[in-house]
Amino acid sequence: NRQILLASRPFGAPDPDNFKLAVTDKPTAKQGEVLLRTVYLSLDPYMRGRMNDAKSYAEPVGLGEVMVGGAVCRVESSLNDDYKTGDWVVAFSGWQDYCISDGKDLLKLSDNLPYPSKALGILGMPGLTAYMGLLDIGQPKTGETVVVAAATGAVGSLVGQIAKIKGCNVIGIAGGAEKCEYAVNTLGFDHCLDHYADDFAEQLSAVATAGIDVYFENVGGKVFDAILPLLNSCARIPLCGLISQYNATELPEGPDRMAMLMGSLLVKRIKMQGFIVFDDYGHRYAEFSQQMSKWLMAGEIKDKEHLVTGLENAVDAFIGLLAGKNFGKVIVRVGPD
Ligand code: NDP
Known part of the structure; x- marks a missing residue:
């Protein structure tokens, strides 16, 4: 053993x-x-x-x-x-x-x-995370703009595809051209941007022309810095993960952004809510499993x-x-x- x-x-x-x-x-x-x-x-x-x-x-x-x-x-x-x-x-x-x-x-x-x-x-923990985080906390509506990072990963790839099923404009963020190409051409996202690009923040504001209504937070760090100014009034942020910080040994460089963050949440009435998938949504596993299996079998989600x-x-x-x-x-x- x-x-x-x-x-x-x-x-x-x-x-x-x-x-x-x-x-x-x-x-x-x-x-x-x-x-x-x-x-x-x-x-x-x-x-x-x-x-x-x-x-x-x-x-x-x-x-x-x-x-x-x-x-x-x-x-x-x-x-x-x-x-x-x-x-x-x-x-x-x-x-x-x-x-x-x-x-x-x-x-x-x-x-x-x-x-x-x-x-x-897709039919387990990451699937439940994407489904509940997006639908229960994110509450996406037809025509809204949803952004998700780690967009080709276990959770993010499903978040973006569910948002498409709900009729949203979906912008993915991923590391590198190959992942971005996959998010658009295979997963059906409207856009996908490479967070390693020097002008990533400018690219994001150029494609998020109607602002951002739901930001599904998987990564934190400089991706969130680029997202914050583009959030619309009453935007929702399911706070799922902060992977860019998991190996961090010190606070990020630069000015303290806390005041700016809290000011934006206040003035724009943004709702940001963390969740721990099984603690908060374990009791809804059956509902998720039924719906996700249907989408998977019908080829609506990959x-x-x-x-x-x-x-x-x-x-x-x-x-x-x-x-x-x-x-x-x-x-x-x-x-x-
Ligand atoms: P993924 O399959 O998406 O793999 C992780 C990806 O994160 C990497 O492939 C990479 O994608 C991206 N990444 C890593 N470092 C950085 C960085 N510095 N900046 C931007 N992106 C980075 O993982 P999961 O889908 O399993 O998990 C996604 C997130 O969801 C994690 O934060 C995880 O902790 C969280 N999670 C939370 C749960 C909860 O209950 N709250 C449950 C399950 C997951 P790329 O190359 O595209 O940048």
């Missing part, structure tokens, strides 16, 4: 030395438990926060503990009446080949899913997976995710079906 442990806490961007590969005996299930074999492991930006020894909405991973994470697993053996060998489940089982569960926190998937890994992306093969490659893939090297939802293929 291979496990990837947190070996030390990163200062800034994580590096491979912060992780350690350990090999233990394969665990065995006791009465009431199941033995799970990880098939697909999800890598997500929130894992960076769990590497810090800081209080947040969830406990940090302890030094020497297995890195946390959601996974799609097969039940390899079962002493629990609710599960049988071969069942597909979603488990919060972490970066490892095998784990034991008492079955309480598992989500059973149907037997004949064509692509079980989608339960970690998803893209960035598939990495082998648990041993999870560390590099995770470091790359924080640096924008992924193109789509990052999934690690850990074991065979």
